[in-house]
Amino acid sequence: MRHSHITATQAPEDSVQIIKRVSPYLWPKGQAWVKRRVVWAMAMLLLAKVVTVFTPFLYKAAVDALAGDAANPATWLGLGAVGLTLAYGGARLMSNGFQQLRDAIFAKVGQRALRQLALETFTHIHRLSMRYHISRKTGGLSRIIERGVKGVDFLLRFLLFSMGPLALELAMVSAILFFVFDVWYLAVVVATIWAYVWFTFKVTEWRVKIRKEMNDQDTDANQKAIDSLLNFETVKYFGAEAREAERYDVAMAGYERAALKTSYSLAFLNFGQAFLITGGLVAVMVLAAMGVQQGKLTVGDFVMVNAYMIQITMPLNFLGTVYREIRQSLVDMGEMFTLLEQPAEVNDKPNAPDLKVAGGALTFEDLHFGYDDERAILKGVSLQVPAGQTVAIVGPSGSGKSTIGRLLFRFYDVSGGALKIDGQDIRDITQTSLHKAIGVVPQDTVLFNDSIYYNIAYGRPDASREEVEEAARAAKIHDFIMGLPDGYDTSVGERGLKLSGGEKQRVGIARTLLKNPPILLLDEATSALDTQTERDIQDSLREMGLGRTVITIAHRLSTIADADQIVVLEQGKIVEQGRHEDLLARQGRYSAMWARQASEEEAA
Numbered sequence: 001m002r003h004s005h006i007t008a009t010q011a012p013e014d015s016v017q018i019i020k021r022v023s024p025y026l027w028p029k030g031q032a033w034v035k036r037r038v039v040w041a042m043a044m045l046l047l048a049k050v051v052t053v054f055t056p057f058l059y060k061a062a063v064d065a066l067a068g069d070a071a072n073p074a075t076w077l078g079l080g081a082v083g084l085t086l087a088y089g090g091a092r093l094m095s096n097g098f099q100q101l102r103d104a105i106f107a108k109v110g111q112r113a114l115r116q117l118a119l120e121t122f123t124h125i126h127r128l129s130m131r132y133h134i135s136r137k138t139g140g141l142s143r144i145i146e147r148g149v150k151g152v153d154f155l156l157r158f159l160l161f162s163m164g165p166l167a168l169e170l171a172m173v174s175a176i177l178f179f180v181f182d183v184w185y186l187a188v189v190v191a192t193i194w195a196y197v198w199f200t201f202k203v204t205e206w207r208v209k210i211r212k213e214m215n216d217q218d219t220d221a222n223q224k225a226i227d228s229l230l231n232f233e234t235v236k237y238f239g240a241e242a243r244e245a246e247r248y249d250v251a252m253a254g255y256e257r258a259a260l261k262t263s264y265s266l267a268f269l270n271f272g273q274a275f276l277i278t279g280g281l282v283a284v285m286v287l288a289a290m291g292v293q294q295g296k297l298t299v300g301d302f303v304m305v306n307a308y309m310i311q312i313t314m315p316l317n318f319l320g321t322v323y324r325e326i327r328q329s330l331v332d333m334g335e336m337f338t339l340l341e342q343p344a345e346v347n348d349k350p351n352a353p354d355l356k357v358a359g360g361a362l363t364f365e366d367l368h369f370g371y372d373d374e375r376a377i378l379k380g381v382s383l384q385v386p387a388g389q390t391v392a393i394v395g396p397s398g399s400g401k402s403t404i405g406r407l408l409f410r411f412y413d414v415s416g417g418a419l420k421i422d423g424q425d426i427r428d429i430t431q432t433s434l435h436k437a438i439g440v441v442p443q444d445t446v447l448f449n450d451s452i453y454y455n456i457a458y459g460r461p462d463a464s465r466e467e468v469e470e471a472a473r474a475a476k477i478h479d480f481i482m483g484l485p486d487g488y489d490t491s492v493g494e495r496g497l498k499l500s501g502g503e504k505q506r507v508g509i510a511r512t513l514l515k516n517p518p519i520l521l522l523d524e525a526t527s528a529l530d531t532q533t534e535r536d537i538q539d540s541l542r543e544m545g546l547g548r549t550v551i552t553i554a555h556r557l558s559t560i561a562d563a564d565q566i567v568v569l570e571q572g573k574i575v576e577q578g579r580h581e582d583l584l585a586r587q588g589r590y591s592a593m594w595a596r597q598a599s600e601e602e603a604a
């Protein structure tokens with residue numbers, strides 16, 4: 001990993017880390033156009049600020065021209081009061097024009113950085129282990145990306161283009177006040193701004209807490225209301241309307257208190273800010289007024305000082321909001337970067353070669369595995385599957401059958417033993433080549449919310465229309481699809497909910513057929529279906545298995561009786577192994593399971 005670990009807390013050093021983390025996107029190596037744009041945007045920013053700072057001079061000159069002051073340097077330009085006023089308007093327009101140019105030039109850099117960050121996070125999430133995905137809510141992950149990217153956007157715009165320029169302007173105005181007037185003006189401005197920033201940050205910190213309290217109270221009242229309405233009947237049964245109203249009112253009273261505190265504190269913040277700003281403004285203007293009285297300054301100087309003060313204090317009004325938002329952005333970004341730094345559990349070895357499939361013989365050597373260290377799931381499973389043969393794994397639920405499949409696909413690494421395909425340990429080859437070699441039909445096929453065609457073609461996106469239909473025919477779903485009003489363009493709905501279980505499974509089989517892998521893993525592919533549908537699909541599956549190595553995990557034994565080899569798994573160990581007839585003859589676990597299922601089927 002390139003970057004150090006960042007947590008989602010708000011310590012200042014973390015903020016610095018996060019800002020550092022974003023900067024490479026704004027100044028990327030080898031992307032000259034980005035750097036060029038950044039430089040131009042900065043130039044526009046500087047121009048805009050210089051013009052802005054110069055504008056009050058024109059205003060002052062116009063006032064002096066009106067007051068008939070001969071010492072006015074602007075008369076050198078030969079401009080009268082009207083001309084100076086027009087120049088003043090022009091300067092204001094120019095300042096805004098440069099600002100807009102700056103935004104337009106920078107927009108592409110910002111958007112590109114956001115896109116890249118979002119893509120990086122998205123790709124990274126797909127790389128993370130199954131363990132991580134199972135323990136996190138998908139909605140939560142996408143919200144982290146969304147909020148994180150928004151945070152970066154906000155930070156770019158406000159820190160770079162609002163707070164940065166403001167600081168620059170403050171510095172320039174301070175310099176002007178110092179050189180054109182004297183050090184007292186500078187001192188008043190610096191003291192005012194310092195007091196203002198300090199006051200704003202402190203009060204905002206305090207208000208963040210109040211706001212949180214208000215939100216909590218709001219959630220609480222909401223939950224009480226919803227819970228009460230959901231229990232509508234119960235409330236009636238116990239004649240508890242008054243009690244419920246009372247409970248709701250207590251929650252609402254809490255919200256009322258917190259909301260009032262929020263308003264009061266806002267009023268306090270606003271007035272405090274106004275008090276400080278006005279104090280500074282009046283102090284500077286008193287200094288200027290005294291200067292005019294003493295004849296050291298012109299009336300123009302007096303209005304210029306006023307214009308400067310208003311110019312620099314206006315953006316300060318948003319400081320509280322901006323400060324709060326920036327803090328929130330930093331938290332959101334911290335979360336995103338923490339996610340980005342989550343290490344992937346299963347990694348390719350450096351320079352790992354691709355898997356070379358020669359028939360697809362599988363060797364499981366003394367597999368040991370547990371999802372947690374405390375609880376072993378597989379306790380020494382050894383199995384040989386010669387190329388092109390079918391092995392069936394049966395056994396009670398929870399015995400570890402699916403786990404074997406997950407290990408073969410390398411969702412997890414074994415804690416002991418080895419899994420080999422044609423003699424190659426799957427830890428020594430690339431995951432991409434491994435995943436290409438194995439086709440999986442799970443118990444529940446989940447489909448993308450798109451057309452049937454898209455979902456089948458997902459197995460091999462470069463497949464032709466004929467190949468897609470061929471796969472659908474082999475999975476015995478083509479005729480069904482052709483019978484739909486929209487045919488292959490029919491939308492399957494979210495997760496494929498518009499299709500029945502059997503139809504969905506067949507789409508799943510078709511897309512795996514299209515992938516055409518040498519090794520096939522069927523994990524209870526038909527268990528969720530009724531017996532008739534299962535029989536129909538079983539034929540497709542049998543055809544699909546021809547010429548491939550197949551691991552089939554099954555619940556109904558009748559579907560796997562013709563396998564080359566049957567393995568009975570119990571509590572993570574193989575307890576019986578052989579062909580159907582041998583196992584029946586042995587009168588052990590398998591034959592007992594067989595007899596039970598046969599009598600159940602008869603009863604049905």
Ligand SMILES: Nc1ncnc2c1ncn2[C@@H]1O[C@H](COP(=O)(O)OP(=O)(O)O)[C@@H](O)[C@H]1O
Nearest residue numbers: 134371372377396397398399400401402403404
């Ligand atoms: N992600 C997981 N984390 C922890 N335990 C798991 C996980 N997945 C499965 N297990 C446990 O592992 C055992 C074997 O699961 P599995 O291989 O899915 O069984 P089955 O034979 O029914 O396919 C079960 O007891 C299950 O509770």
Ligand SMILES: [Mg+2]
Nearest residue numbers: 401402403524
């Ligand atoms: Mg299972």
